[in-house]
Amino acid sequence: MPVFGQDQDRRKAGGPIIPEIVGRVNDNTKRLRLLEERERLLTGRISSLDESSFQKIKELEDVVAELGTKLAAQDEKIATLQNSLKEAVKQLKFLATKSDIRKLEETLKILDPIRQQLAGAGESGQQDQ
Numbered sequence: 701m702p703v704f705g706q707d708q709d710r711r712k713a714g715g716p717i718i719p720e721i722v723g724r725v726n727d728n729t730k731r732l733r734l735l736e737e738r739e740r741l742l743t744g745r746i747s748s749l750d751e752s753s754f755q756k757i758k759e760l761e762d763v764v765a766e767l768g769t770k771l772a773a774q775d776e777k778i779a780t781l782q783n784s785l786k787e788a789v790k791q792l793k794f795l796a797t798k799s800d801i802r803k804l805e806e807t808l809k810i811l812d813p814i815r816q817q818l819a820g821a822g823e824s825g826q827q828d829q
Contacts, residue, residue, distance in 0.1 A: 796804075
């Protein structure tokens, strides 16, 4: 009997340990499940952020490409305007200057009395006929 008595004492002594171990295992399992849930939520958020980041990057690439196209068009317009201005400057060089116009005015003033005399002679010649 003493052998059975020792086994029963051991069982009684080990009895409170088993529920404590089971409780700790259950607590650890709950913690693990909470950590897994947090990890799943964080993974979902990161995935969502990645998708939105990629979408924004794509939108920005489209905007940059559009701006590049617009810049190229503006460069072409500027080049065309520069060529037009160069041509206009060339044409302006052929126009008369103020001094040229003044010389012509002086020449016309000198010729004006002669023209009046010629006009007067022409009228008298027509009246004679």
